[in-house]
Amino acid sequence: MDKSMKILGLVAVIMISSLLIFATKTTNSNTTAVSDKNTSESYQIRALKIPTNLNFAGEAVPLEKEDIRERVDKELLVNTYWQSNGLLLIKRAHKYFPIIEPILEKNGIPNDFKYLAVIESGLQNVTSPAGARGFWQIMEATGKENGLEINDNVDERYHLEKATQVACDYLKASKERFGNWTLAAAAYNAGNYGISSKIETQIVSNYYDLLLADETERYIPRMVALKEILSNPEKYGFIFDDEDLYKLEEIRIIEIDTEIADIAQFSKDLGINYKVLKLHNPWLRENKLNNKSRKMYQLKIPTEI
Numbered sequence: 001m002d003k004s005m006k007i008l009g010l011v012a013v014i015m016i017s018s019l020l021i022f023a024t025k026t027t028n029s030n031t032t033a034v035s036d037k038n039t040s041e042s043y044q045i046r047a048l049k050i051p052t053n054l055n056f057a058g059e060a061v062p063l064e065k066e067d068i069r070e071r072v073d074k075e076l077l078v079n080t081y082w083q084s085n086g087l088l089l090i091k092r093a094h095k096y097f098p099i100i101e102p103i104l105e106k107n108g109i110p111n112d113f114k115y116l117a118v119i120e121s122g123l124q125n126v127t128s129p130a131g132a133r134g135f136w137q138i139m140e141a142t143g144k145e146n147g148l149e150i151n152d153n154v155d156e157r158y159h160l161e162k163a164t165q166v167a168c169d170y171l172k173a174s175k176e177r178f179g180n181w182t183l184a185a186a187a188y189n190a191g192n193y194g195i196s197s198k199i200e201t202q203i204v205s206n207y208y209d210l211l212l213a214d215e216t217e218r219y220i221p222r223m224v225a226l227k228e229i230l231s232n233p234e235k236y237g238f239i240f241d242d243e244d245l246y247k248l249e250e251i252r253i254i255e256i257d258t259e260i261a262d263i264a265q266f267s268k269d270l271g272i273n274y275k276v277l278k279l280h281n282p283w284l285r286e287n288k289l290n291n292k293s294r295k296m297y298q299l300k301i302p303t304e305i
Helices: 002-035 066-081 083-106 111-121 140-145 160-178 181-190 192-202 214-231 263-270 274-280
Strands: 251-256 297-302
Touching: 066 083, 066 214, 083 111, 083 160, 083 214, 111 160, 111 181, 111 214, 140 160, 160 181, 160 192, 181 192, 181 214, 263 274, 274 297
Parallel strands: none
Antiparallel strands: 251 297
16 A cells, blocks of 8 residues: 555656646747747837828929839838937927928928928037038038128027028029929039039939939938928827927027127126027027127027016
């Protein structure tokens, strides 16, 4: 009897051990299957359906050309799935488009060119490695040729309204030279001479037929993609409330035709501080305004002051 019980006990131990080994293997197998998936079950990366009626400044994008279709698809994908940047652009556009749009309209420039400022700077006062500055990324020589004051003390490439006017003047001249807005936009990136020489060498007259440097080849597709996304944000998965968008502060204008020896003290006398004055007037580059010519400058000041 004792011997039989020992045998039964041994068999039971073996069976239990086998079950535990099987369970462990099953668990490990399931764990491996789950760990092979790098995203949650709810996260999906979808291919995008390219709209058939895309255009820039009223000029149709020839999506029947396979290389153009791929380039547009790339820009739609990059700007849709770079979600943080896309949402920031939507927020900034709400703040700055109301300044840019009336100036474009006044100059007869298609409204789509506001997206040129988006791709040039992300609607920020940035400086490129080549030295282009501001929302419209204007080079020093171009700015001076078009009447902007640019020196160590004042740099009006950072003056949004004046820089937008310079961009309009350049684009109008390019449109007159090339006959359409698409080539005018490309010339903003590659220069009028650069586009002219490519047209002459390659014996074509259409942007979409030109073989250009990578940056210029991306130029129009990027604007087209961002126009599509920023015009239809929810379609591309961007969800936000109006209160999430950036807004311009109410401002008033004060005029000054004298020097300012100390902008920090000048700001304090106005009831604000140095940072606030500079944020509203980024074209002031130092802690003083020389103004030996007694030029009339307009300064933006928050209305609450």
